[in-house]
Amino acid sequence: MVKKTVAILTAGFIAASAANISGAGASFPAPVYFDWAYIYQKETGSQVNYQSIGSGGGIKQVSARTIDFGASDKPLKKRALDKKRLYQFPAVIGSIVAAYNIPGVKDGELKLENRDLADIFLGKIKYWDDERITEDNPNLKLPHEEIVVCHRADGSGTTFNFSYFLSHVSDEWADNVGIGKALDWPTGLGGKGNEGVSSLISQNPYSIGYVEYAYKLKNGFGAAVLQTKSGKWVEADEENFKAAAKYAKWTPKKHFYQILALQPGDNSYPIVAATFILLPRENAQMNKEVVKFFDFAFKNGDEDARKLGYIPLPEDTKEMIRGYWREHGLY
Amino acid sequence: MNRTLDILFHNTTRFFAISVLLVLAALFFVLFNEAKPAIDAFGLQFLVNEKWAPNMDIFGGYPAIFGSVVSTIIAMLIATPIAIGIAIFLSELAPPWLSAIVGMAIELLAAIPSIIYGMWGLFYLAPMLREIWGGNGLGLATAGIVLSIMILPFMAAITRDAMKTTPAILKESAYGMGATRWEVLKDVVIPYVKSGIIGSIILALGRAIGETMAVTFVMGNAHKIPQTIFKPATSIPVTLANEFTEADTDLYYSSLFYLALILLVISFTVIAIAKFWFLRNLQEQKV
Numbered sequence: 001m002v003k004k005t006v007a008i009l010t011a012g013f014i015a016a017s018a019a020n021i022s023g024a025g026a027s028f029p030a031p032v033y034f035d036w037a038y039i040y041q042k043e044t045g046s047q048v049n050y051q052s053i054g055s056g057g058g059i060k061q062v063s064a065r066t067i068d069f070g071a072s073d074k075p076l077k078k079r080a081l082d083k084k085r086l087y088q089f090p091a092v093i094g095s096i097v098a099a100y101n102i103p104g105v106k107d108g109e110l111k112l113e114n115r116d117l118a119d120i121f122l123g124k125i126k127y128w129d130d131e132r133i134t135e136d137n138p139n140l141k142l143p144h145e146e147i148v149v150c151h152r153a154d155g156s157g158t159t160f161n162f163s164y165f166l167s168h169v170s171d172e173w174a175d176n177v178g179i180g181k182a183l184d185w186p187t188g189l190g191g192k193g194n195e196g197v198s199s200l201i202s203q204n205p206y207s208i209g210y211v212e213y214a215y216k217l218k219n220g221f222g223a224a225v226l227q228t229k230s231g232k233w234v235e236a237d238e239e240n241f242k243a244a245a246k247y248a249k250w251t252p253k254k255h256f257y258q259i260l261a262l263q264p265g266d267n268s269y270p271i272v273a274a275t276f277i278l279l280p281r282e283n284a285q286m287n288k289e290v291v292k293f294f295d296f297a298f299k300n301g302d303e304d305a306r307k308l309g310y311i312p313l314p315e316d317t318k319e320m321i322r323g324y325w326r327e328h329g330l331y
Numbered sequence: 332m333n334r335t336l337d338i339l340f341h342n343t344t345r346f347f348a349i350s351v352l353l354v355l356a357a358l359f360f361v362l363f364n365e366a367k368p369a370i371d372a373f374g375l376q377f378l379v380n381e382k383w384a385p386n387m388d389i390f391g392g393y394p395a396i397f398g399s400v401v402s403t404i405i406a407m408l409i410a411t412p413i414a415i416g417i418a419i420f421l422s423e424l425a426p427p428w429l430s431a432i433v434g435m436a437i438e439l440l441a442a443i444p445s446i447i448y449g450m451w452g453l454f455y456l457a458p459m460l461r462e463i464w465g466g467n468g469l470g471l472a473t474a475g476i477v478l479s480i481m482i483l484p485f486m487a488a489i490t491r492d493a494m495k496t497t498p499a500i501l502k503e504s505a506y507g508m509g510a511t512r513w514e515v516l517k518d519v520v521i522p523y524v525k526s527g528i529i530g531s532i533i534l535a536l537g538r539a540i541g542e543t544m545a546v547t548f549v550m551g552n553a554h555k556i557p558q559t560i561f562k563p564a565t566s567i568p569v570t571l572a573n574e575f576t577e578a579d580t581d582l583y584y585s586s587l588f589y590l591a592l593i594l595l596v597i598s599f600t601v602i603a604i605a606k607f608w609f610l611r612n613l614q615e616q617k618v
Contacts, residue, residue: 056577148467153552155385155577163386180386181577189469189563190552192573203458204467 019289024051025058025071026157027193028212029092029275033071035304036297043300048293054193055157056181062086062278069290070278073157074181075257085281087328088255089321090274091294093245093311096162097236097271099221100208101201102128104141107222108235111136114227114270118170120147120208122177123187128206143206150200150209153190155182161273162210165261169270210271213241214309226270229262234269241311244268250317252324272311284329291330295322362595365588368581377589383554385578390586392593394554398471398566399594402550403540405475405560406482411532413479414486419516421487422494434491440484446544452477453548464561469551471560477545482535489534493527494520533605540598543568567594 023033030052037048053061055072062070063084071091081088098117100110112120116132119125125132128142152159160181167174177183189204191197197209198219208224213236216223223236234240247263250256260272277294279287298321302312313321325331363370373380373390380391417437421430452473460476461468497520505515521528551563552573567590578584 054577056579060579146466153573155574155579178384178386180384181579182385182574182583184382184384184387184389185553188553189467190565190573192547192552199453203453204461207467 019046023069027052087279095241095272097223111225114169145206148207149188240269362592369585369589398564402474406478409479417487418490449545449548474546489531493524
């Protein structure tokens with residue numbers, strides 16, 4: 001106990017002498033940022049404090065220059081970045097799954113057409129034994145129970161990516177609800193954060209919600225088999241997330257602005273999303289420290305990211321990001 | 332020397348007293364100022380507009396206002412009679428040893444932080460209610476029940492203390508004239524402590540309507556006017572707690588302040604009405 005306290009205290013002193021980086025934003029990648037910060041501190045003594053306050057909060061705080069870097073699941077367009085004087089690059093890729101809690105139906109057994117998923121969230125498909133669901137699942141005995149829809153109550157980058165996906169598979173969704181971090185939900189229960197939605201799903205039998213894949217793993221939910229862009233069934237697993245991530249076309253000129261939902265390809269899971277880091281442009285000295293941290297994470301953090309359910313960026317993307325850093329004098 | 336001290340003391344305390352007013356004014360000013368863009372954009376329509384679509388910059392406060400008011404009414408309907416019953420039992424009927432134990436338990440309950448009621452509501456009460464009335468167990472009714480349990484000990488403790496102030500001589504005279512327990516309660520104790528009871532109701536009301544943590548978990552967080560009280564809804568403090576950190580457009584931010592301003596005005600009005608109207612009536616009766 002005493003030893004541990006001493007160790008913590010010394011670690012604190014070392015950290016105080018080394019760089020001390022503070023960041024805030026998206027909750028979606030928070031588990032992997034915490035992990036990276038931990039191994040980075042062990043390795044270099046530099047401390048990275050990350051507060052998981054949500055993408056909107058991250059953008060707001062980095063624009064107000066109260067933190068060294070912001071994190072957002074919703075990429076900013078070039079014009080917004082120029083206005084707020086920010087740099088932007090992706091850090092890691094995650095995926096969003098339609099997680100369900102139906103007693104008797106195991107993980108990956110339920111197939112949902114993308115359009116049907118939209119209609120569930122629109123409140124148009126109300127029962128699990130609706131014909132549109134049963135016709136895709138002839139082998140499942142789905143109960144005549146009302147579907148409990150769970151969504152986010154707070155604004156969220158996860159919601160942005162999920163609604164982007166729904167808007168592209170359902171015209172009705174696009175017309176009536178649209179894309180955004182916070183929406184006028186037609187139906188369902190709201191929970192705060194990925195944690196809040198997860199707890200709603202585990203508490204309510206016959207529920208469905210959308211969460212980051214890591215939260216599905218942690219809570220042992222079932223994840224629905226969805227469809228690729230061309231309508232082929234695709235399971236929510238790491239292989240298929242990676243297949244989708246491969247198609248990302250990053251352009252450093254646009255500060256990597258790219259939404260990864262509905263990529264082409266036969267095995268591309270339809271809802272993957274990159275999460276982004278934002279840096280204040282004038283902050284040359286500190287930016288170098290932040291970049292050093294992410295460079296370290298790119299080199300040493302892939303295994304941990306994978307374990308937590310994220311997809312590390314492909315090597316050539318990382319090289320492209322390093323080129324972007326060099327171009328702006330951060331590396 | 333003494334005189335200087337006296338003046339100093341007088342002025343210091345006066346400053347403290349006035350600072351309360353200043354804080355209140357500053358609070359009101361800030362809320363109004365921040366809410367101004369939303370007030371300009373939506374006007375009083377905000378109070379009746381049902382649609383809350385942050386991604387389209389459309390904001391209506393009706394569901395949140397509705398949820399706040401209705402969940403508070405449900406809570407008061409449940410808590411008031413029970414709290415008065417407890418107070419009567421403890422001060423008039425129970426043997427002293429029992430009264431002491433239960434009284435202590437109630438004071439302890441009143442000190443429980445509200446988030447604990449919220450967690451209890453989510454993990455225990457909601458699943459139980461789901462079994463009883465179906466649906467998902469989250470909504471206005473659940474929030475009302477959690478709120479009522481939260482304010483109950485508080486109301487009961489104040490009411491009991493008020494009842495204890497009834498002079499023994501009054502009660503004894505009534506008993507001496509052959510009044511039954513019920514008659515003593517109805518005609519002596521309750522009229523005597525009426526203002527105490529109403530005071531406790533007002534305080535509890537103030538606590539219930541602004542409560543955040545206990546209800547965020549069980550309200551269901553849906554910006555809709557529920558068809559029944561068993562369906563998910565939202566309230567003003569719940570909306571603020573959920574959405575403030577992520578409010579990234581100016582109008583969104585400002586609309587949340589508008590809601591906060593409305594909550595302040597509602598609480599104010601309730602307390603002002605209660606204070607000036609009920610209590611004055613009471614005083615007139617006494618005179």
